[in-house]
Amino acid sequence: MRQVFVPILAMIIFLLFWEGLVWVNDWPNYKMASPSDLWPAFWRFKGLFLTFGWETLWRTVVGLLIAIAVGVLFGMVMGFSKVMREGLYPLLVGFNAIPKATVVPIVALMFVGQHDLNTVLIAFMISFFPIAVSVSIGLSTLEPEYRDILRSLGASQLTIFWKIALPKTLPEFFGALKVAVTLAFIGTNLMEIVSPHGRGLGALFDSGKTNADYPLMFAVLIALAVLGIALYYVVVVLEKIFAGWAERSTD
């Protein structure tokens, strides 16, 4: 009961504060739209919100899934081999340090017109780094005794990975995945905003900008926040199922 009530109350307080802030300062729409301006915007473009919201969501999820696959693979390679870790780490750090906003036009030019591919690609590129790092750290910090217990029984490397290394890394993995979810949304939207004739919520935001429809721009931001929260909690549920053991009861 409390778990549902407290977040909702917090959200209502936030919206009231926002509405009040705009009202007190008497800000016009183009400076800051208030929550009461958003409903009409949502309603007017409800069809677009649904189709574009779906567009943004599936691209983000696909990008994230690729990020998980590639990130786990890199993480495993770096976690098990010191040489690979030494070789790959600087490359990955350098790649991650490049602001993705600068990569967006490059990718857009590279695959002109492939809007879906471009968007998924940026979502993937921006979000795989934390996953790779967390998996590699999880694997490389596995206490040697764990390995010895299984190795002394004649277990293969694969068995050790499957029975110990993988489950032991899951809490770190899910921690990274929570960060990656938000990053993937940023990636998707970067591309959607920049691409001409794009689709998705980012494109809707851009058209709001072009048409000076400020409430629409704010409404898009709220829609993105809602999608972000939803996907985040999907990860939380998965974490509870697969790594719930890592949570200590606080009672």
Place this chain on the structure above:
Amino acid sequence: MNILNDNDLIVIDGVSHTFNTNSGNLPVLDRLSLSVPENGFSAIVGPSGCGKSTVTRLVAGLLKPDEGSVWLQGEEVTSPRSTVGMAFQNPVLLEWRSIIKNVLLPLEIVPNDLSASDRESRANDLLKLVGLSGFEDKRPSELSGGMRQRASLCRALVHRPEVLILDEPFGALDAFTREDLWLTMHRLREEEPFTGVLITHDLREAIFLADQVIVLSGRPATVQYIQSMPQQGPRSLDQLYKPEANEMLNILREQIRIARKGEEPAA
């Protein structure tokens, strides 16, 4: 001093080993020879960092000696074998498994023809023996340090290994819990036949649990002194506080002092 006997279950014959570290070569063992008879229980003591744990890794087949050989039951050890059980200072239980699932882990790896229910009753018997009945379905995080170590002992024994290797298993426990676990060890020895090697820093623990106490010299380690215990098998804690026990402790303490002296660079 010929301590090697071909009939012994564990034979370490003239083993030398050197680790290559960043700061150069580090010789840890120097022509070390020792043996443990079948169903015997030997404690290995020595200055810290003298290579005691290296001895256990050699016996378990996790490490190959540079020189010399290690034999189990007349067969040379060249790779890990499932006839060994290990327990460490860190109980390394798998946090995502219940206690009984932790104990069952070796049976998932070692080839055996036990049915699922046979495995479980085997694990349950062991848990009962160490006083963990009723905790089968708890998570390791719900248990105290002593209880985790008991579960770790069960896991080390569940596949009926011939050799049990204990690497300072009670080192992190408080004094009372440690004495409880010593008694548990004697109970296990009565019920489960195994040949034991115990690495420890605690001389009292060594003379209470072992049939013979082997003192290693400082690094690179070799056998410096062997003390056979007058009493083999189970004994009571009272004996540990008798003058005879103190006398033996003094002898061993003196040996450790000599071992540590040998370690210091000559002035």
